[in-house]
Amino acid sequence: MQTYDLAADGLRGLNATLQAQSDETNQTEWTIVNPRGSHAIAVGLDAPIEVKVMGSTGYYCAGMNKQATVHVHGSAGPGVAENMMSGTVVIDGDASQYAGATGHGGTLVIKGNASSRCGISMKGIDIVVHGNVGHMSAFMAQSGNLVVCGDAGDALGDSIYEARLFVRGSVKSLGADCIEKEMRPEHIELLRDLLARGGCDAKPEEFKRYGSARQLYNFKVDNAY
Amino acid sequence: MTVKDNKENAPPRTVPIQSATFSNPINAEIRRAAATGIYDIRGGGAKRRVPHFDDLLFLGASISRYPLEGYRERCDTKVTLGTRFAKKPIELDIPITIAGMSFGALSGPAKEALGRGASEAGTSTTTGDGGMTPEERGHSTKLVYQYLPSRYGMNPDDLRKADAIEVVVGQGAKPGGGGMLLGQKISDRVAEMRNLPKGIDQRSACRHPDWTGPDDLEIKILELREITAWEKPIYVKVGGTRPYYDTALAVKAGADVVVLDGMQGGTAATQDVFIEHVGLPTLACIRPAVQALQDLGVHREVQLIVSGGIRTGADVAKAMALGADAVAIGTAALIALGDNDPKWEAEYQKLGTTTGAYDDWHEGLDPAGITTQDPVLQARLDPVDAGRRLRNYLNVMTLEAQTIARACGHNNLHNLEPEDLCALTMEAAAMARVPLAGTEWWPGKTGAGF
Ligand SMILES: Cc1cc2nc3c(=O)[nH]c(=O)nc-3n(C[C@H](O)[C@H](O)[C@H](O)COP(=O)(O)O)c2cc1C
Numbered sequence: 316m317q318t319y320d321l322a323a324d325g326l327r328g329l330n331a332t333l334q335a336q337s338d339e340t341n342q343t344e345w346t347i348v349n350p351r352g353s354h355a356i357a358v359g360l361d362a363p364i365e366v367k368v369m370g371s372t373g374y375y376c377a378g379m380n381k382q383a384t385v386h387v388h389g390s391a392g393p394g395v396a397e398n399m400m401s402g403t404v405v406i407d408g409d410a411s412q413y414a415g416a417t418g419h420g421g422t423l424v425i426k427g428n429a430s431s432r433c434g435i436s437m438k439g440i441d442i443v444v445h446g447n448v449g450h451m452s453a454f455m456a457q458s459g460n461l462v463v464c465g466d467a468g469d470a471l472g473d474s475i476y477e478a479r480l481f482v483r484g485s486v487k488s489l490g491a492d493c494i495e496k497e498m499r500p501e502h503i504e505l506l507r508d509l510l511a512r513g514g515c516d517a518k519p520e521e522f523k524r525y526g527s528a529r530q531l532y533n534f535k536v537d538n539a540y
Numbered sequence: 541m542t543v544k545d546n547k548e549n550a551p552p553r554t555v556p557i558q559s560a561t562f563s564n565p566i567n568a569e570i571r572r573a574a575a576t577g578i579y580d581i582r583g584g585g586a587k588r589r590v591p592h593f594d595d596l597l598f599l600g601a602s603i604s605r606y607p608l609e610g611y612r613e614r615c616d617t618k619v620t621l622g623t624r625f626a627k628k629p630i631e632l633d634i635p636i637t638i639a640g641m642s643f644g645a646l647s648g649p650a651k652e653a654l655g656r657g658a659s660e661a662g663t664s665t666t667t668g669d670g671g672m673t674p675e676e677r678g679h680s681t682k683l684v685y686q687y688l689p690s691r692y693g694m695n696p697d698d699l700r701k702a703d704a705i706e707v708v709v710g711q712g713a714k715p716g717g718g719g720m721l722l723g724q725k726i727s728d729r730v731a732e733m734r735n736l737p738k739g740i741d742q743r744s745a746c747r748h749p750d751w752t753g754p755d756d757l758e759i760k761i762l763e764l765r766e767i768t769a770w771e772k773p774i775y776v777k778v779g780g781t782r783p784y785y786d787t788a789l790a791v792k793a794g795a796d797v798v799v800l801d802g803m804q805g806g807t808a809a810t811q812d813v814f815i816e817h818v819g820l821p822t823l824a825c826i827r828p829a830v831q832a833l834q835d836l837g838v839h840r841e842v843q844l845i846v847s848g849g850i851r852t853g854a855d856v857a858k859a860m861a862l863g864a865d866a867v868a869i870g871t872a873a874l875i876a877l878g879d880n881d882p883k884w885e886a887e888y889q890k891l892g893t894t895t896g897a898y899d900d901w902h903e904g905l906d907p908a909g910i911t912t913q914d915p916v917l918q919a920r921l922d923p924v925d926a927g928r929r930l931r932n933y934l935n936v937m938t939l940e941a942q943t944i945a946r947a948c949g950h951n952n953l954h955n956l957e958p959e960d961l962c963a964l965t966m967e968a969a970a971m972a973r974v975p976l977a978g979t980e981w982w983p984g985k986t987g988a989g990f
Pocket residue numbers: 583584585639640641642645646667668669686708710711712777801804805806807808847848849850868869870871872901911
């Protein structure tokens with residue numbers, strides 16, 4: 316296992332080192348100590364490595380991740396795992412705004428709560444939140460799955476496209492064009508898998524599903540507001 | 541009395557007078573709105589007349605300044621972008637770049653033609669909303685990758701393939717607005733690249749999903765640099781609205797280059813009301829932006845690219861004389877490729893329009909095969925021929941700008957300066973802060989006289 320002291324050795328060296336790891340690297344386990352809320356920790360990774368961050372992170376931790384598993388043993392600032400392509404990002408604590416924004420793939424697990432705009436503009440990522448999500452989550456969400464084991468704030472799924480939203484608790488309000496949808500057996504199966512990947516013991520049957528009413532898909536008189 | 545007598549003796553009547561306020565085009569728009577219930581969407585830039593580069597003139601050399609020999613003496617045109625922080629700045633042979641226009645809005649052959657023409661002329665092209673295509677990467681020796689609010693097709697591999705990154709905050713045609721791509725143009729390929737259902741009317745977001753203010757932007761730029769090893773120049777593109785503050789904030793956030801797009805700037809599609817009524821004319825943007833760079837001590841260290849209604853070498857020279865390091869062109873490049881060409885007049889007529897006025901680019905029916913995803917129409921554009929036309933046009937603009945610079949006594953386009961200019965109107969004098977022709981005065985200037 317390799318240990319990197321961010322406070323002592325700096326961000327550039329950290330990211331350069333992690334980004335230099337190839338598919339064949341034998342240095343597959345990395346521990347970052349003293350993150351101290353720094354921004355852009357472990358961004359742009361592209362190798363099957365495991366990175367543990369021993370503390371809380373600032374903005375954009377694990378941004379644009381591919382392949383790597385990044386585990387934050389603390390809370391994460393805004394835009395964690397933004398535009399992730401593949402791999403796994405796990406946050407033990409809470410996540411600030413825009414968690415998983417525009418993610419194209421991979422799995423983001425937030426063990427605490429996520430703030431507003433969780434999964435905004437998501438494009439294929441799977442996000443599992445053990446706690447609650449704030450307002451405007453899954454805004455313009457295009458594809459992928461957002462699982463919320465707690466409650467969702469205002470305007471969930473506003474202007475949503477084809478992403479699927481699963482919420483166990485209450486939804487304060489649904490955004491424009493977002494509606495509750497039938498939970499069919501295939502959704503239960505999908506959710507079971509997502510919950511297992513997210514390390515959640517909630518039962519899929521306890522969730523409701525939300526998605527697009529597809530009424531805003533074409534410009535017409537009655538929805539041009 | 542005969543009928544004739546009656547007419548001759550009748551009192552004179554007023555001639556019918558059309559209202560300047562309720563003009564025919566306005567009335568037609570009222571009727572269109574009343575019939576359809578939806579705003580007009582179109583492509584292109586502002587069509588109204590606004591103060592522009594045409595309202596400025598160069599003074600040329602005289603007894604106090606001597607000119608350079610037109611064909612013989614050197615007049616450099618090279619520009620380097622991204623010298624502030626990037627490890628690998630972009631070097632261009634000419635200070636005229638191709639602005640960001642998306643694959644989706646434009647056809648594959650059109651993107652290829654832009655790449656070919658720009659590369660042959662020694663300059664860069666730019667991706668757009670919708671991501672990077674292999675065609676444009678393959679045909680562009682220098683490619684700027686746009687980082688837009690929608691993040692359609694955004695991925696770290698393409699980011700690393702780019703020669704520079706342009707964070708798009710806004711566009712001159714629609715500052716404060718997002719993109720639109722209507723269903724007719726969402727083909728299978730476009731839908732797949734953007735991860736959207738085929739055939740929907742697509743809106744792209746008007747602001748970034750994961751940052752809001754200038755402090756966030758600074759951290760976003762840090763992230764982009766960390767992902768690309770601090771190699772790529774990072775541009776920040778803004779629509780012309782508050783050019784002094786936007787430029788200052790972009791510099792503060794760590795931009796290498798500021799791209800400033802005035803209201804005449806084209807768009808692939810947006811509401812007509814947006815195009816015509818929001819934003820500043822390009823002419824009004826340049827001096828405040830340059831002032832901001834000067835106040836921060838970074839003029840020429842952070843480069844300024846100006847766009848919006850650039851058509852000729854004279855426009856290029858004027859923008860540079862006011863302090864720009866380079867310009868970008870969108871609409872003019874499309875015209876060079878073959879957009880709005882009179883040879884398609886019969887087809888424009890069928891579409892209810894005419895050569896020069898065709899702006900329904902969002903409908904995907906472009907007879908010239910440029911703003912369309914229709915395979916039959918696209919096949920009309922030969923990317924090699926169209927690329928050659930673009931190269932020729934870029935070369936002509938460069939020669940024109942050099943002609944002017946030499947006449948003003950400069951051996952480098954970047955030595956053009958406001959002192960080389962005068963203005964034909966009070967408005968242009970005020971905006972460009974150059975004297976009204978024949979005077980030493982412009983509105984707002986303190987001090988007097990020659
Ligand atoms: C067809 C078309 C598509 C465009 N697409 C984009 C885009 O995707 N992103 C962007 O920042 N600007 C886009 N623009 C604006 C141009 O980048 C540029 O700002 C503008 O065209 C400059 O003004 P000009 O057309 O007068 O030269 C587009 C413009 C046109 C004409």
